[in-house]
């Protein structure tokens with residue numbers, strides 16, 4: 001799993017730098033387009049992912065003490081955060097699409113939509129992984145001596161969070 | 176688990192701070208360093224405490240932290256460069 | 260060899276080697292036509308020779324994959340093949356279709372062939388690598404489906420391992436993406452767009468699964484390393500291959516009229532495509548270093564290691580060389596592309612098929628390994644082919660750099676043909692290296708006929 005996480009970080013890292021350096025060629029365009037974003041939505045989404053990560057930490061802590069039920073509950077809470085993130089993100093995207101904006105509009109929007117969608121798919125994948133872990137935890141499949149599966153799922157989820165923590169200031173805030 | 180709760184609150188506070196800086200219309204040049212530093216700090220919390228890589232032996236922690244430092248550093252450089 | 264039905268792999272491998280020889284002969288013909296323009300004209304025009312060369316390549320690699328699958332799947336599933344008869348019938352159908360198609364290319368003008376074979380019903384012909392007449396394409400699909408049915412039934416009822424699942428998924432993917440060869444939109448942009456779904460998603464997607472499975476299979480056998488270790492590697496490699504390879508398709512969309520954002524997406528993802536190839540190299544070497552036994556078949560081990568190295572060089576290094584959009588802007592469609600195409604195809608797919616043949620053929624002929632002499636000859640052929648292919652690549656790269664300079668960068672750019680004249684020296688050298696390659700191949704074939712006592716582990 002860690003190999004996988006590193007590879008993902010690598011891909012995102014390259015994209016972040018591509019954004020930062022592409023921006024140097026056309027600062028005005030990037031700044032102007034950035035102002036059209038819904039910053040508040042991005043902010044709420046950051047809070048959601050951070051909280052999701054926190055809940056996952058609690059879930060791991062619960063199962064470490066052998067509490068399957070509580071672990072399951074926190075995992076569900078984390079997934080609820082993920083789901084809310086996805087909904088907000090969809091609202092944001094559909095707003096842009098209604099405004100006639102696409103990846104071909106300009107380089108800024110290429111990155112905003114492209115990276116956003118790519119990250120979106122990672123949240124979806126993270127939810128799938130957490131879902132599988134939740135199901136197993138709910139059935140009592142983990143115990144205090146054996147919870148590697150929960151930790152692995154948690155690591156992936158934190159990675160998705162970590163990437164967003166960089167992505168949010170980069171694309172929404174810094175100008 | 177108090178520590179985790181504390182970290183969570185810090186993460187939220189730093190996010191709110193960065194967001195506030197942008198909302199307040201602080202010019203890009205002045206906001207750059209604080210926002211990047213806040214991001215670095217947030218990233219470190221996630222890596223060390225949430226991913227629980229702190230205290231794990233071996234290279235993983237340094238590779239992930241290195242990733243964070245490198246990416247943020249180069250972003251900072253590129254934005255600084257664009258200012259001039 | 261544990262199961263009688265694995266023997267069906269043998270004719271597949273023999274046919275593969277035979278067609279390989281044909282491919283090389285036509286390569287040499289073309290190489291000469293590059294410098295002696297009217298060689299064999301009008302009997303075999305360049306475009307026909309090119310079609311024969313590349314189609315033979317694809318067909319024999321497919322024979323190799325199928326043979327490998329028929330050998331590997333029963334062994335991994337721990338049961339006989341669902342229907343050996345079906346597998347043999349498919350062999351003959353595929354061989355007949357392949358030979359008829361090549362003869363069609365050689366004996367009939369392409370336009371006439373198209374007319375005869377119903378291209379006006381469903382136009383699919385005339386595109387590089389997918390030149391096959393409609394009946395041949397349909398034949399390929401039928402053969403592939405019959406094979407998939409046969410193999411899937413075997414796996415379903417037998418033991419499921421990472422290796423046979425990855426192999427099976429790879430083969431299913433191969434068949435599914437081939438279906439895009441039937442889709443030929445009038446819009447030239449769309450045509451190219453989906454053409455790459457066959458070509459790129461084959462070699463930089465599903466074929467990598469097939470290759471990984473074959474390599475893992477042979478490595479388990481010759482090194483005795485634990486299956487769990489090898490399977491872990493296999494999973495990581497194929498995950499990386501798919502993550503980078505799927506969106507990496509974008510490196511073919513830079514200049515064909517597709518949206519501009521592909522310059523970013525293609526560059527970033529394809530720049531990471533060398534990673535799985537690099538991991539294959541590390542994989543092969545570390546497994547051999549950790550081996551638990553000395554397998555008597557040294558030649559197979561050599562081929563397996565060679566595959567790791569050469570695949571990384573050809574696909575990874577030579578691919579990376581021209582995959583970033585700003586570089587590809589200059590190198591697109593030049594001899595650099597040909598250099599990369601040759602080394603990648605050889606290093607990855609030719610070599611992995613030979614690895615498999617090298618490991619399985621002695622077993623199918625009733626011994627653990629060939630005689631020491633036969634193995635020595637085989638290893639010589641390894642070096643001759645591999646080194647000469649390396650030289651072909653280097654000469655083409657040199658030709659490519661010069662070509663790009665003269666034709667696309669210099670202050671007074673030359674016309675295409677004028678630039679080609681300037682690099683003729685390299686084309687001659689390529690042809691000489693090609694002759695060495697041919698001698699290596701002949702030596703390889705001869706190694707099958709060397710008798711002697713089977714080698715044992717020492």
Ligand code: HEM
Nearest residue numbers: 462510529532574578579581582591592596600603604607
């Ligand atoms: C075993 C794997 C591979 C094989 C067999 C292979 C083979 C080929 C072939 C035959 C072509 C020429 C296609 C044509 O236009 O007719 C080609 C083009 C290309 N390949 Fe690969 N390739 C492999 C892996 C890679 C990898 C890993 C990369 C990138 C890192 C790459 C980058 C490219 C690029 C950029 C082109 C387009 C060249 C141009 O614009 O003319 N290839 N490849």
Ligand code: HEM
Nearest residue numbers: 283286287289290596597600601604605609689690693696
């Ligand atoms: C294992 C051995 C070989 C493989 C895998 C192979 C593969 C290929 C491929 C994929 C192409 C199409 C390249 C493209 O579209 O850019 C090609 C074209 C060609 N090959 Fe090979 N080839 C092999 C051996 C040879 C040899 C030994 C020669 C001759 C010395 C040769 C000469 C040529 C020529 C002249 C072309 C046409 C290039 C062009 O269209 O400009 N090949 N080969």
Ligand SMILES: [Fe+2]
Nearest residue numbers: 459463508510
């Ligand atoms: Fe490609």
